[in-house]
Amino acid sequence: MNQDTLKFATNMDNHVTLLFDTPQTGTNSYGEWFRYGCEHDGEEKSFFATGFLRSKLEGYGKGAKLNIRKEEVSGGKVGWNVIPAEGTAIKTTKDVPAMRQQRQVTQDDRTLDIHKQVCLKLAIESMGIVESLDIAEVTRRMKALQLILDGEVDTPEGKNQANGDDELPF
Numbered sequence: 001m002n003q004d005t006l007k008f009a010t011n012m013d014n015h016v017t018l019l020f021d022t023p024q025t026g027t028n029s030y031g032e033w034f035r036y037g038c039e040h041d042g043e044e045k046s047f048f049a050t051g052f053l054r055s056k057l058e059g060y061g062k063g064a065k066l067n068i069r070k071e072e073v074s075g076g077k078v079g080w081n082v083i084p085a086e087g088t089a090i091k092t093t094k095d096v097p098a099m100r101q102q103r104q105v106t107q108d109d110r111t112l113d114i115h116k117q118v119c120l121k122l123a124i125e126s127m128g129i130v131e132s133l134d135i136a137e138v139t140r141r142m143k144a145l146q147l148i149l150d151g152e153v154d155t156p157e158g159k160n161q162a163n164g165d166d167e168l169p170f
Helices: 051-057 097-126 135-150
Strands: 015-018 024-028 031-040 043-049 065-072 078-084 152-155 158-161
Touching: 031 051, 043 051, 051 078, 097 135
Parallel strands: none
Antiparallel strands: 015 031, 015 065, 024 031, 031 043, 065 078, 152 158
16 A cells, blocks of 8 residues: 555544455554555545544445544544444444454343342342331342342352352242
């Protein structure tokens, strides 16, 4: 690639078409660099992406038509906004390992949080109508339900795991 380098002006639209599926990469005294080939205003050019911009471009490949905006945020810092043109699809998460990993972690965290909420609700309901709640008893019941549902429960000492039917709380 021996093209002119595209410099992004702040708060301006930069409509580009990517020429390759992945950027050229390397390392220099400033750290890791990512060089993308693109077509801009009918000319072949290249641009260097920061790690943050690269993470936003990772879902797109050769032929993707994008509007890349370098936008000023508070304190003179800049952020990147990548807007796909109509008809440009992001690669599936199975094609992009970082996206797949992030989605899985987020889903697991949400699932565990929902499980905790459900266990708390069931623990309180299982006590029936009482004058005042015994927090220790609610906690014991909630953790017992959580142990059944997830096979483990968070405790101040760490995670406890169910080893078999002998240790089930009921």
